Amino acid sequence: MYNFKKIEKKWQDYWSENKIFEAQDKSNKEKYYILVEFPYPSGAGLHVGHVRSYTALDAYARMERMNGKNVLFPMGWDAFGAPAEQYAIKNHIHPKDAVLENIKTFKKQIQDLGISFDWSREFSTTDPEYYKWTQWQFLKFFEHGMAYKAKKNINWCPNCKTGLSNEDSSGGICERCGSSVIQKEKEQWMLKMSEYSEQLLEGLDDTEFQDRIKTAQINWIGKSTGAEVTFPLKEVDNALTVYTTRADTLFGVTFMVIAPEHPYIDLYQKQISNMDAILQYREQTKKKTEFERTQLVKDKTGVKIEGLTAIHPLTQREIPIYISDYVMMGYGTGSIMAVPAHDERDYAFSKKFGIEVIPVIEQITGTPRENEQKKSSIVAVLYDEKTDKYLTINWGEKGGRLFIGGTRNEKETHLACAKREIIEETGYTNIEFVTEILPINHHYYAYNKNVAYEIDSIGLLFKLIDDTKIEQQLDEDEKGNFTLEWVDKKTILNEVKDELHITTFNNILNPGVYTGDGKMIHSEFLNGLTDKHECIDKMIQYLEERGLAKRKVNYRLQDWIFSRQRFWGEPIPLIHCDTCGWVPVPYEDLPVLLPDVTEYEPTDDGESPLAKIASFVNCKCPKCGKDAKRETDTMPNWAGSSWYFLRYMDPKNDKEFVNMDKLKYWGKVDWYNGGMEHATRHLLYARFWNQFLYNIGLVPNKEPFNIRVAHGMILGDGGEKMSKSKGNVINPDDIIKEFGTDALRTYEMFIGDYEKDASWSTNGLKGCKKFLDRIWRLQNCINDGKGYTKEALVHRTIKKVTEDLQNMKYNTAVSALMILLNEYEKQKSVSKDELRTLIHLLNPIAPHITEEINEQSHLGEMLCKSNWPQYDKDKMVEDTYQMVVQVNGKVRGKIIVESGANREKMEMLAKEIPNVRAHIENKEIVKVIVIPSKIVNIVVK
């Protein structure tokens, strides 16, 4: 057959020796910057997942080069950080050496794939020539007041002995080792990322990120619009300020909650009479890990503050104040107004502490109409514990299945009304009231009376004690029209259609809060309004006019904790002098090199290993010359990856971090591919970093990336993540050895939708290998002909493959080429033009074998140097085409139509088909729908 190993080696050497894929910094060609996230060179080696995204972007890069563009497609290494350090500790080698070793393996593996990276621009974030500039940029942050050191309760991993950012410890679990994260107070360098919240949000409009990535970023930034409302305190001359997004529910406030760390507790110790209990609670909270604090969501705890009371700003009612750990000091003002009727958490708290619930929003069902008559009513649900069934009234065709309902007289309570209705309509007398739910505002139209009603309805639940019954007392119109039926929950959910009744039932099953929209009640000037946003606005305005509130926007995005107490990171280039404070290392002294030592394991007290190295720590103050100490924290491994895409434009520059002319030529990254796991952290850090550089005039674009695309994962054969423990890891090296790179590449493109996860199948891979073999054998069938026999098909395929590669639809691009091959094989022989076009279109995906076929069969210029095939729209049209004939939307036949045919001709041909005739015979033709080139649909009666 053919020796794919020899072919692959031959072409990889050719590309490298002739610098085929090196980008030009100055060129008349249009530039295009394609970037794939650089890997973390772990000891595990390359994963088949890497192959997928590298091949995908490689295919696009190769096509764009053939389209005449100057393509920058670089690769490098993100090698600082804990995994490399841990690998080094485990294997007793220096991280520096471990990294070099891993890079070597990775690079060899990637080069075996034949990816068209421009290797002349390769660097690692751990190169001193690179991290010199990372430190240089950190100093820029420092100079502009964007970096500060603060004592903070930080997320601390007791196992890794290091501080973690919120991003690295989400869910209270350490990103790296999986241990529970605890809170620890520590001095940390911070970058003022929260100042950029709005810019980071707005900047998304200047990008073409996939929607799911934009959404992830928007959620992470977490903008919320609301107001700060002031509640005066009764005992002291001060007020408690809360942040709320639901000012409209202010009349429903029945208590307030402040975070355990809230400063008022210390400030007003004298007024607080149960200080002991409060301090004890505060201690308990501190001991809880973040994990415990967030996982035990349902169980609310807290302590009432005795001696400190708030005053409702509008009703002047006294409002008790509690401390509870469900309120966080880090968000808003660290204190909330609690509205138990309309907030799940407040409701749970109020249940536990027996606090009053005041509903201010009434759920609306039905459709409001004009000129409604008002009524008050009840819906009573009777439950029989013994049979686990509910009593319903079945009106049959007259009204379906309902519960007991009735109109309430003005003098009657809801409870009395419900009891009366149950006895009258069912006869059951021995019943017990269980609970009632929040009122529902129901609207309906009675056709028989021609009246529209607005009903305030209360739902009540009763329990049947025993079957004691008296005779029903029915109205004339009720007699004989309904039957009483005890049915189970499932029947009710399926059969009760009336909106009021089924909503009542659902609310009885899940009693508690109502968090939806509705009609305002018990709210003075808001009563009757139904538009939530209008209510919020009205309330804030009302408060603002009286100096009780101000509008406020909050973000969840916090400042970036930039310190790590680890060895293997960029040293933070600052010096602490007792006289001058924090002094930057002078630019000319950069980089601050990591010392060459043998001890680099983290210390038990949480200090950086660098702190133990006297020769590193002790230095002179650059400002006053006195003895001083170096900062020993290092940067997080997100630092190096926050600007690597800029360095690729000018990787060898030792005068500047990147030359401005080059920055301007290359501009934004046009297409950036990476995993969904980086859609929030890395992508947000890099955008923040770049926006900062832009704001101080160091880069020409505010947004660094244009298109951002996330690939799907490759899972194991059974659909699970590949992992050593499951033993389902596929090593790309093994596949390449057995089937060749081109087969692996083609299969990974064919495996499925690029953005979705896909399961590995070695049989699927074999199918792709077979496809390549068949193309190879096509060389034996070359005839003397020129041009294309199936011209329309070839041009359609060119169009399809070109567009599919642009739109990341690699799987259908491969399938289009398979269809073309099937057609060629049916012909039994192909012209050189036909074969050349097929392999040309396949070249971006399977570059080695196609280049070899092209050379061996003398089909023309080397593919990597020739222009991408162009399609001719006029030649895509066939002489005749097939149309479907339907009768009443069902396919009854097909017709072959010449491309010039008119509608009448199509209709005539359609009606001639015997099967169609059979279906329209003796029937009236209502109309005929003709969609040229697609369908004829004859509608009959």
Add this chain to the structure above:
RNA sequence: GCUUGUGUGGCGGAAUUGGUAGACGCACAGCACUCAAAAUGCUGCGGUUUAUAACCAUGAGAGUUCGAUUCUCUCCACAAGCACCA
């Protein structure tokens, strides 16, 4: 709980300004070649039935339409991300 997705043959997946559902591939079955196997080639391949045809079928149910995998509503399941964010 919230957000975002996704639900199509035995499997991976095609098809959306609404217009032949299942392209392409895998697996499977039969045949050819072979002493035999592998490789290769050819044929078949959603289901049911009274089978040149009809009916059913794109998670379930309703709706709009001449026509719905595609649009609307309700519900269910799964996945990922976020998670006491006031």
